[in-house]
Amino acid sequence: MMKIHRKTVDDAGFDETVKKLTPEKIAKTINYVLEEESAARLKAYIETCIHCGLCNEACHFYISYDRDPSYSPVAKVRQTIWDMIMKKGRVDAETVKKYARIGFTECNICRRCSMYCPFGIDIGYMMTLVRRICGLLKVAPLYLQDQGYSHMYTYSQSWVAQDDWVDTVQFVEEELRMDIKNARIPLDKEGAEIMYSPHSLEAKFKTNLLSNIAKIMNVAGVDWTMPSFDGWDSTNQSMHLGDNETMGMVERMHFNAGFRLKVKKIVTSECGHSFRAAVYDGSRSLGWKEAPITYIQPTQLFYEFIREGRIRIASKLKGPVTVQDPCSIVRNRGLGRMLRSVVKAACEDFREVTPRLEHNLCCTAGSGVINYGPPWKFLRMEGGRAKIEQLQATGAKIVIAPCHSCHKTIEEMIAHYKLDMHVMFISELLVQTMEIPDQMQVTKSGKAESL
Numbered sequence: 001m002m003k004i005h006r007k008t009v010d011d012a013g014f015d016e017t018v019k020k021l022t023p024e025k026i027a028k029t030i031n032y033v034l035e036e037e038s039a040a041r042l043k044a045y046i047e048t049c050i051h052c053g054l055c056n057e058a059c060h061f062y063i064s065y066d067r068d069p070s071y072s073p074v075a076k077v078r079q080t081i082w083d084m085i086m087k088k089g090r091v092d093a094e095t096v097k098k099y100a101r102i103g104f105t106e107c108n109i110c111r112r113c114s115m116y117c118p119f120g121i122d123i124g125y126m127m128t129l130v131r132r133i134c135g136l137l138k139v140a141p142l143y144l145q146d147q148g149y150s151h152m153y154t155y156s157q158s159w160v161a162q163d164d165w166v167d168t169v170q171f172v173e174e175e176l177r178m179d180i181k182n183a184r185i186p187l188d189k190e191g192a193e194i195m196y197s198p199h200s201l202e203a204k205f206k207t208n209l210l211s212n213i214a215k216i217m218n219v220a221g222v223d224w225t226m227p228s229f230d231g232w233d234s235t236n237q238s239m240h241l242g243d244n245e246t247m248g249m250v251e252r253m254h255f256n257a258g259f260r261l262k263v264k265k266i267v268t269s270e271c272g273h274s275f276r277a278a279v280y281d282g283s284r285s286l287g288w289k290e291a292p293i294t295y296i297q298p299t300q301l302f303y304e305f306i307r308e309g310r311i312r313i314a315s316k317l318k319g320p321v322t323v324q325d326p327c328s329i330v331r332n333r334g335l336g337r338m339l340r341s342v343v344k345a346a347c348e349d350f351r352e353v354t355p356r357l358e359h360n361l362c363c364t365a366g367s368g369v370i371n372y373g374p375p376w377k378f379l380r381m382e383g384g385r386a387k388i389e390q391l392q393a394t395g396a397k398i399v400i401a402p403c404h405s406c407h408k409t410i411e412e413m414i415a416h417y418k419l420d421m422h423v424m425f426i427s428e429l430l431v432q433t434m435e436i437p438d439q440m441q442v443t444k445s446g447k448a449e450s451l
Helices: 023-038 040-048 060-064 073-078 081-086 093-105 112-116 123-136 142-154 162-176 207-220 244-261 272-285 298-307 336-346 374-383 385-392 404-416 426-433
Strands: 194-197 265-268 294-296 317-323 347-350 398-400 422-424
Touching: 023 040, 023 081, 023 123, 040 081, 040 123, 060 374, 060 385, 073 081, 073 123, 081 093, 081 123, 093 123, 112 123, 142 244, 162 207, 194 207, 194 244, 207 298, 207 426, 244 265, 244 272, 265 272, 265 298, 272 294, 272 404, 294 298, 298 336, 298 426, 317 336, 317 426, 336 347, 336 426, 374 385, 374 404, 385 404, 404 422, 422 426
Parallel strands: 194 265, 265 294, 317 347, 317 398, 398 422
Antiparallel strands: none
C-alpha cells in the first residue's frame, strides 16, 4: 500500500486560490485540457502503461524518500491524470490541491523515468498536463505565480524594468574594464554574429555572471551584442506554470529581439530551462517546428571556443572536480560530452559521476521547483539526498554545474548536508583559468588605459 503522508506546507498559492474554485469550473478546465489539448498522445500513454514499476528507480524523489511507493512516477500519474480521467473531472477543490502538490513539487519533469520505461512513455508530458490544469485554475506555488506575472508585465522573471537593465549593463562594463582593457558590452548592434540573452538574475543579483560572459566574449574576440529593449531576458517561468499563452508571448518577444538586431545566433545564459523554453516548449507552442534563429547553450559555445583556440587555458584548476548534467541540456540535448571536454581542458583532476550523462540524476530544482520560495526548500533538500550522495561519492571538492537551477540547489544541499564542496558555473571556471592576451591586460596600476 502507498504511504501518502506529506508535511503540511502553508502556501497561499494553494491554500487561498482553492477557496475560489467551483465544481463546475474544475470539471470544465480538466476536461478541456484532457479532451481538447492533449487528445491521442495522452490516450496512447494511458492505454499502454502496464503499471510495471520499472520507472521507479529512475526517480530521485522515490530513491531519496527511502523508496516510498507514493513517490514513484507511476503513482504520481495514478494520483493525478488517471484520477481525473476516472472521475471525468468531477473532483473537489481539495483534490485539485493534491494534484497541484504532486505536479508542481514532487516531479521535476526531468524525464529520466521515460528512459527506463519499456514502452518509452513520456511521464513528464503527463505531469506537464497536471501543471497546465492546475495553472489554469490558479492553484500553484505563490512564488512561481508571481514570476509568471512578472513575465506578463515586465517581460522578465525578476521584475527588472528596461531602464534598470540598461543601467546594470553600463555598470558591469565599467567594472569589466578593471580587468580587460577597453572591454565592451555592445548593446543593439545590428548584424552581430551572436546575441547574448542573459538570465534575469544576472541583471539583478548575479551581475558577476554577466561580467564573466562579457570577459569571455571579449577575450574570444566575438562579434556580439545584447538588446537594450524588452526581450533581453532568456528565462520563461510561465513554462513551468503551465501558462502556454504567456510562455509563447515571452518567446516571441525573445526571438523578435534577435530578428530586430539581425543576429545569426542567440546564446542563452548557463540555464537549462531557458534553453528548453526557447528550443522546445516555447517554440512549439507558437507552431514552430524548431527555433527560428540558431539557439546555443553556453556549454556548446565554450566547447567551440576551446576547440578553435579562441580561448586558451593558462593554468588548470587544481583539486578534484566533477560535473552535474543538467536535464534540459544533457538528457534532452546531448551536451554532456561537450561539458566534460571543457571541464577536462580547464581542470587537472576530473572525477566522473555514476550514473553519468543522460542517465545522471536530476538536481531536484528543475522545472521551477527552485523558485517556490522558502516554504518548499525542505523538499529540495530531502528530495535531493540521492543527488548529493552521488556527488559526494566522487570525492570531488568542486562541482561544475552549467545551469542556474542546478547550481543554486546543489550549493544549498552542500550547506544543508555540511559537505566540503563548492559549485561553479563553466564561465567561472574559464575566467579563473583562461589566458588574457597581453594586449588586453590592464596597466600595473590596475587601471585600464584610456580609449
